[in-house]
Amino acid sequence: MPNLKEVRNRIASVNSTQQITKAMKMVAAAKLRKAQDNILQMRPYAQKLNQMLQTVSAGAEVAKENPFRVARPVEKVLFVVVTSDRGLCGAFNMNVNKAAMALISEKYASQKAAGNVDILSIGRKGGEFFARRQYKVNHKFEDTYTRLSFSVVRQAADEIMAAFLEGRYDAVEVIFNEFKNVATQIVRTEQLLPIPEEETGEATVKGDYIFEPSEEEIIKELIPKSLKIKLYRAVLESNAAEHGARMTAMDKATDNAGELLKNLRIEYNRSRQAAITTEILEIVAGAEALAAE
Template sequence: MANLKEVKSRISSVTSTQQITKAMKMVAAAKLRRAQDRIIQMRPYASKLATILSNVSSGVEDDLAGIYSVEREVNNVLIVVITSDKGLCGAFNSNAIKAGLTLIKEKYQAQKDNVHILPIGRKANEYFTKRGYNVISDYSDLFSHLSFEEVRAAAEFAMNGFKSGDFDRIELVYNEFKNIATQILRKEQFLPIEKIETSEEESATAIDYIYEPSKEVILEELIPKSLKVQFYKALLESNASEHGARMTAMDKATENAGELLKELRLTYNRTRQAAITKEILEIVGGAEALASE
């Protein structure tokens, strides 16, 4: 059985850890509130923009739909893996990385040597760099100053790479925010734009827009904007998911520290009681020995 000094030292250590996890939970909760507000405000805009794009582009010729819809033989692939810059958020980062690896294995094993990784978040950058993947780390620190202007540069890099033929397909891997305790892993094709099949009834009920100056000009402006918004939305989803995952992980760590403290205090009391009993027995034994003399 451990002595009193060792148990007391462990109690002090666990108490300090519990205070840290409580503080980290509170910080994550404050950051989550802001991140959640941003993604909730972004979702209706992104959804409406996607709906307008779908209505405008439905029924147009392939050449009018633009370079972003061109299907090519897949030789070079860019996979954008979005994680966080820090740990202590449960399986948040490892799940996103595993999803990226699974995507390569199941879908692009034949093009494995020509798969490029665009990591966003320090954890993804460190993982894929250490393992010798073709990593483009120019935009790995976007979460340190997350804004549409910064994210737009990364989106334009991917879009320009597709336009120039450097990449034949671009995929996004990220965690979608559902609630504090739940994050949904998403693997989405970013480019080329997947064509949406519409039924005759849907085509008949589609909104008839008046185009000014022309449908071609509208599509040239709308498609790139929609792609950048989609890219930005993925980062906002991941950012909110990260804080939710960290808040949950720190809450669980705080609870576990509380359970450990209960056990340690029980051990401390038992050890102390045993020590007191031993001292009493020694005193009684000594008194009896003196009396027998």
């Protein structure tokens, strides 16, 4: 049985850890509110922009011929992996990394074997994971969350689109956690480039519209903007999901610390009772020895 000092030290250590996890839970809850508001405001805008693109593009030859829609034989692939900068958020980062690894193995095995799968990391944890596995990782946008804004994500989107147009990549996949609620995050995998057929509204019935400026100019403007918004939405989803995951993880850690404290206090009381009993027995034995003399 451990001595009283060891148990007291463990109680003090667990109690200190519990205070830290409580504080981290409160910080995550405060950040979650703002992140949740941001993504709830972004979703309707992204949906409406996509709907507008479908309506304008329906049946338009200029939309079909847009370079961002051109599908070509896939030799080089870019994975945009959206994770967090820090841990202590449960399986949040590992779920994204595992989904990316699974997609690479299932869909891009030949490209992987040829060394033609690159990673663009938004969030440090994804970059660290793939760098350890000898993938070529672009770390340029890992500090996105420290200054999260559309202008920062737009730079990443511009770089991705330029690389696709130049032929450096034939396909671009985005993997991120979608925010559902505080306790639930859903891993999403979306093809960013080339733009899938269903996103240009082939089946949409085109109405009688008057275009100003021309239809060609509108589509030329809308498609790059929709791609930037799509990436920005993925980052905002991941940001909200991260704080929800961390809040849940810290809540569970606080509860576990409380349960551990309860067991340690029981152990301490038992050890203390055993020590007192031993002392009483020693006193009684000494008294009896003196009486016998």
